[in-house]
Amino acid sequence: MSLWYDFLKNDDKLIFKWMHYFPIYEKHFSEWKNKTLTFIEIGVLGGGSLQMWKRYFGPFATIIGVDINPECKQYEEDGVHIRIGDQSDPLFLQKIIEEFGQPDIVLDDGSHQMKHVRASFDFLYPNLTKNGVYMIEDMHTAYWEEFGGGKNNPETFINISKNYIDDLNADHSRGEIASNFITKHTFSINYYDSIVAFQRGDIKIKKAPRTGLFNLIERLNP
Numbered sequence: 001m002s003l004w005y006d007f008l009k010n011d012d013k014l015i016f017k018w019m020h021y022f023p024i025y026e027k028h029f030s031e032w033k034n035k036t037l038t039f040i041e042i043g044v045l046g047g048g049s050l051q052m053w054k055r056y057f058g059p060f061a062t063i064i065g066v067d068i069n070p071e072c073k074q075y076e077e078d079g080v081h082i083r084i085g086d087q088s089d090p091l092f093l094q095k096i097i098e099e100f101g102q103p104d105i106v107l108d109d110g111s112h113q114m115k116h117v118r119a120s121f122d123f124l125y126p127n128l129t130k131n132g133v134y135m136i137e138d139m140h141t142a143y144w145e146e147f148g149g150g151k152n153n154p155e156t157f158i159n160i161s162k163n164y165i166d167d168l169n170a171d172h173s174r175g176e177i178a179s180n181f182i183t184k185h186t187f188s189i190n191y192y193d194s195i196v197a198f199q200r201g202d203i204k205i206k207k208a209p210r211t212g213l214f215n216l217i218e219r220l221n222p
């Protein structure tokens, strides 16, 4: 069953998602279905999205919800863990990792305040498993003042992440850009309407060999 259909037929707890996010979730999350998985969603609200992720990922998944509102604790159930704290507090996030291990997927649907989004990313992205996915949704808030946004504000996550595109390509910058964690441990950065998704991955060998008959002599006499 598709996630979209699951969402539509939900008649249990509240789920609050934009329609166009569903194909994006499927694109980045579907390979994790029915695998042993640690999934964190920042932002629990009515608890329905955690139930949806539990149904989607299947019986091997550990689903963890993080929220600052203590009332969200009531949505805990078998296979769904909820921890109460501030997404921008690295000590709180560290405790979650100590308890559940490194997450494979983090979905940030929390406060959407730029400072919080960045603090969570800075701590959790390096703590993902090596092929993990970090997805931040509702990034239209990066253009809204009340969330610390603004098109020309260098502190929005959209503007900060534009520098990550340069970091991703640092090895080809002829020394202009220093290689960093993003360079070494990121496979891709995907931008969508209101979503940024990072796929972790380490490229061990960066070479551009040529193949084909045209290069036969070169290949025989390297």
Ligand SMILES: C[S@@+](CC[C@H](N)C(=O)[O-])C[C@H]1O[C@@H](n2cnc3c(N)ncnc32)[C@H](O)[C@@H]1O
Binding pocket: 014, 015, 016, 017, 041, 042, 043, 044, 045, 046, 047, 048, 049, 066, 067, 068, 069, 085, 086, 087, 088, 109, 110, 111, 116
């Ligand atoms: C958009 S709602 C989450 C919606 C939910 N994921 C869903 O799909 O139905 C945002 C949630 O983030 C929580 N929140 C706000 N500030 C937070 C913070 N600093 N740390 C953790 N959670 C926060 C709010 O209490 C609220 O429940």
